[in-house]
Each structure stands twice: as C-alpha cells, then as structure tokens.
Amino acid sequence: MDKTFGHRNRHYSTSRLVFWSTIFGALLMYIVFRSLRSSDSLDSSGSSSTPLHTTAKWGGKDWEQSVQISAHPRSGSHNSVLVTGAAGFVGSHVSAALKRRGDGVVGLDCFNNYYDPSLKRARQKLLAESGVFIIEGDINDSELLKKLFDLVTFTHVMHLAAQAGVRYAMKNPNSYVHSNIAGLVSIFEACKAANPQPAIIWASSSSVYGLNTKVPFSEKDRTDNPASLYAATKKAGEEIAHTYNHIYGLSITGLRFFTVYGPWGRPDMAYFFFTKDILKGKPITVYEGPAHASVARDFTFIDDIVKGCLGSLDSAEKSTGSGGKKTGPAQLRVFNLGNTSPVQVTRLVNILEGLLKVKAKKNVLPLPRNGDVLYTHANISYAMKEFGYKPTTNLEAGLKKFVKWYLDYYSVTS
Ligand SMILES: O=C(O)[C@H]1O[C@H](OP(=O)(O)OP(=O)(O)OC[C@H]2O[C@@H](n3ccc(=O)[nH]c3=O)[C@H](O)[C@@H]2O)[C@H](O)[C@@H](O)[C@@H]1O
Numbered sequence: 255m256d257k258t259f260g261h262r263n264r265h266y267s268t269s270r271l272v273f274w275s276t277i278f279g280a281l282l283m284y285i286v287f288r289s290l291r292s293s294d295s296l297d298s299s300g301s302s303s304t305p306l307h308t309t310a311k312w313g314g315k316d317w318e319q320s321v322q323i324s325a326h327p328r329s330g331s332h333n334s335v336l337v338t339g340a341a342g343f344v345g346s347h348v349s350a351a352l353k354r355r356g357d358g359v360v361g362l363d364c365f366n367n368y369y370d371p372s373l374k375r376a377r378q379k380l381l382a383e384s385g386v387f388i389i390e391g392d393i394n395d396s397e398l399l400k401k402l403f404d405l406v407t408f409t410h411v412m413h414l415a416a417q418a419g420v421r422y423a424m425k426n427p428n429s430y431v432h433s434n435i436a437g438l439v440s441i442f443e444a445c446k447a448a449n450p451q452p453a454i455i456w457a458s459s460s461s462v463y464g465l466n467t468k469v470p471f472s473e474k475d476r477t478d479n480p481a482s483l484y485a486a487t488k489k490a491g492e493e494i495a496h497t498y499n500h501i502y503g504l505s506i507t508g509l510r511f512f513t514v515y516g517p518w519g520r521p522d523m524a525y526f527f528f529t530k531d532i533l534k535g536k537p538i539t540v541y542e543g544p545a546h547a548s549v550a551r552d553f554t555f556i557d558d559i560v561k562g563c564l565g566s567l568d569s570a571e572k573s574t575g576s577g578g579k580k581t582g583p584a585q586l587r588v589f590n591l592g593n594t595s596p597v598q599v600t601r602l603v604n605i606l607e608g609l610l611k612v613k614a615k616k617n618v619l620p621l622p623r624n625g626d627v628l629y630t631h632a633n634i635s636y637a638m639k640e641f642g643y644k645p646t647t648n649l650e651a652g653l654k655k656f657v658k659w660y661l662d663y664y665s666v667t668s
Pocket residue numbers: 418419420458459460461510511512513514522523524525539540541549550551599626
C-alpha cells in the first residue's frame with residue numbers, strides 16, 4: 255500500500271515537476287520574446303521598457319585616432335565641436351552643416367530604440383562619408399566624457415541628445431529624467447572640468463511655455479506652467495544651466511525649438527507618421543481643442559533651425575571658468591527658434607494630402623490630457639537681433655521637401 259502510495263506519490267511528483275517545468279519554460283520564453291520585442295523600435299501603442307536599449311562601443315587606439323581626426327578643423331576654422339545626439343534629426347543636420355564649413359566635429363549618440371535605429375544608422379553613414387565620426391555611447395557615461403575631453407580640446411559642445419516627444423513622457427517618464435536631467439548634468443560636469451571650458455549650446459523646447467496663453471511666446475515670459483513631464487525636464491534643464499553658469503562660469507545658450515520638421519525627421523512626430531499612415535490608407539487622429547478649437551503649431555523647417563544653431567554657436571562667448579572654478583561672469587542665453595507663423599494641424603493634413611495625392615482618413619478627437627498644448631507661436635526678435643536669425647521656409651515648401659525625401663528614402667530601403 256505504502257509502495258503503491260509511494261509509487262503513486264513519485265508519479266505525482268514527476269508529473270508535478272513536468273507541469274511546473276512547462277509553466278516555467280513558457281514563462282521564460284515569454285520574457286525572452288517580450289525583451290526581444292522591446293528592443294525593436296517603439297510601436298504605435300508606445301509600449302516600451304525602461305531604460306531604452308542603447309549601444310556603447312568606445313576605446314582603443316583606432317577609436318582614439320578616429321575621434322582626433324574627426325575633431326580636427328579645416329584651415330580657416332578654429333572650432334572643434336562635440337555634437338551630442340549626432341545621429342538624431344537635428345543633430346545630424348547640424349553636424350553636417352558644421353563639417354561643411356570646416357569645423358571639426360565629433361558626434362556622440364547612444365542609438366537607442368525610441369524610434370527605428372536604422373534611420374539613425376543611415377544618418378550616421380551619411381555623416382561618416384563627410385568625415386564626421388559618431389561615438390556610440392551614453393551622455394551619462396562620465397568616464398567616456400572624461401576620455402573625450404582628454405583627447406580633444408573642444409571649443410564648443412552642441413548638446414542635442416535628449417529624450418524627445420511630448421506624449422511618450424507618460425509612458426516612460428524615467429527615460430526623460432535619465433537623458434534630459436541626469437544626462438544634461440553629466441555634460442555640464444564634463445564641460446566644467448575641461449580646461450579650457452567649451453561654450454555650450456543645448457536644445458531646450460517650446461514646450462516650456464506650457465499652458466501660457468499670451469502669444470507670441472517671448473523668452474521674457476514666465477515658464478512655470480509645463481503641461482508634460484517632457485516640458486518639465488526641459489524647464490529643469492534651463493534652471494540647471496543657470497546654476498552651472500553662475501557657479502562655474504560656463505557660457506551656456508539654450509535653444510527653444512518649435513516643432514522642427516523636415517527630411518530625415520523623427521518618425522514619432524505627427525507630420526511623419528501622418529505621411530506614413532495616409533499612404534497606407536490607415537486612419538489618422540487629429541486632435542482638436544474645447545469647442546472644436548483648432549490645434550496649431552509654429553512648425554519650423556530644419557534648415558532654418560540649423561541656421562539658428564550655427565548662429566548661436568558663432569555668437570557664443572567663451573566660458574570663463576578654469577580648473578573647475580569661475581574667474582568672471584559668463585554668458586547665459588535662451589533663444590526661441592521658431593517660424594513665427596503658426597499653422598493649424600488640419601491645414602498640415604491638407605498640405606500632406608495635396609503632396610501625397612491621397613485623401614486622409616481623419617478621426618477628429620478632443621485633445622487628450624497627454625501633455626499636448628493647444629497652440630505655439632514664437633517671438634523670434636531676440637535671435638534676430640543677436641545673430642540675424644530669419645526663417646525663410648513656410649510649411650508648404652518645407653513639407654514638399656520632406657515628402658520628396660520620404661518617398662525616396664522609403665522606396666529605396668523598404
Ligand atoms: O516644439 C517643441 O518643443 C516640441 O515639438 C514637438 O512636439 P509637438 O509640437 O507635440 O509635435 P508632434 O508630436 O509632431 O505634434 C504636432 C501636432 O500634431 C498634433 N497631433 C499629434 C499626434 C496625433 O496623433 N494627432 C495630432 O493631431 C499634436 O496635438 C500637435 O498639435 C516634438 O515632438 C518635441 O520633441 C519638441 O520638443
């Protein structure tokens with residue numbers, strides 16, 4: 255009886271083992287499958303993990319040589335610029351423009367999977383062809399930054415690496431703190447310790463104006479009504495800039511970009527995925543404000559933004575610190591870089607329909623409380639006065655260039 259029971263018991267234990275092994279195996283496969291999926295680019299539902307997947311490859315003799323060659327200015331220029339986020343939308347355009355005019359340029363990018371990394375790789379390839387080397391690494395890697403500043407005397411840091419996107423901040427808040435706050439501090443720390451210290455130009459955002467209703471937005475306006483965590487991290491960045499300027503004598507210029515668009519743009523932005531979805535015949539969601547109020551943006555074309563970035567770099571004064579100590583007051587500026595001509599999102603859709611020759615399937619929905627604001631409009635007189643900033647591309651002309659690029663790029667690679 256005992257034996258039988260014992261045997262039955264053993265049999266029961268074996269089947270229990272098989273049962274639990276199967277469950278455990280299935281669970282393991284599910285976890286592996288999920289982690290593989292999350293290393294793909296962000297899907298439209300925005301499901302993602304924290305932190306975003308990145309790549310880091312640096313160090314060694316060949317690497318050091320590539321950095322130094324890339325940093326070397328051509329005759330006529332004395333600038334060696336570190337561009338963070340160089341494989342990103344604005345970063346790649348700015349790197350190319352700096353290189354074209356003879357500045358030495360070293361890029362830094364973590365190639366994370368917030369959106370399709372193959373687009374970042376394609377930008378990297380183009381930049382490599384024009385002699386810009388992009389380091390694969392994280393702006394939070396202080397060891398890497400130290401090594402870089404030991405290798406090169408940077409005259410400027412164009413800090414464009416960031417966690418972008420207004421609505422995604424609700425899905426992955428920590429990625430904003432990691433890149434836009436911790437990452438910014440890490441860059442400032444490296445710059446403060448460098449000798450001589452570089453001047454810093456960095457990307458803030460029009461979103462710092464948040465729920466302000468007085469338009470056009472001026473740099474003199476208060477910015478203490480952020481509508482998204484993204485905006486709050488950019489606003490925090492502006493305050494952090496103030497302290498590094500005040501304590502260490504770093505020359506710092508913040509640029510408040512207004513909804514930048516154009517060729518090689520960001521797939522997470524509305525104009526980009528509207529184009530994709532309209533071409534596929536998929537419905538798009540167009541937000542509207544209370545009482546059917548139109549939502550509008552001061553859409554700014556990338557070439558105008560590049561001119562603004564170069565203008566602010568060229569007008570930046572030197573930092574005054576040395577050996578981590580301030581020796582005198584240093585420049586601290588914030589500029590709006592917009593188009594100063596807001597356009598309704600419904601109009602943006604009409605322009606795309608015309609360019610793509612496809613009618614959009616529109617779902618009009620009330621603006622969800624997801625960080626979006628109703629309206630943006632830049633007053634650009636300060637940038638105009640300081641370095642002659644003057645945008646010249648309207649939305650029709652800019653979207654025409656974007657659509658041309660989009661059709662070329664995706665028919666070649668897909
Ligand atoms: O100006 C800025 O500083 C910001 O501009 C953009 O943010 P946003 O203006 O929200 O750009 P999109 O996400 O492309 O949205 C553009 C417009 O389309 C609307 N939209 C967006 C998505 C959608 O499905 N439907 C829709 O109507 C939004 O409400 C918004 O009015 C960038 O994504 C931010 O990284 C940047 O900092």
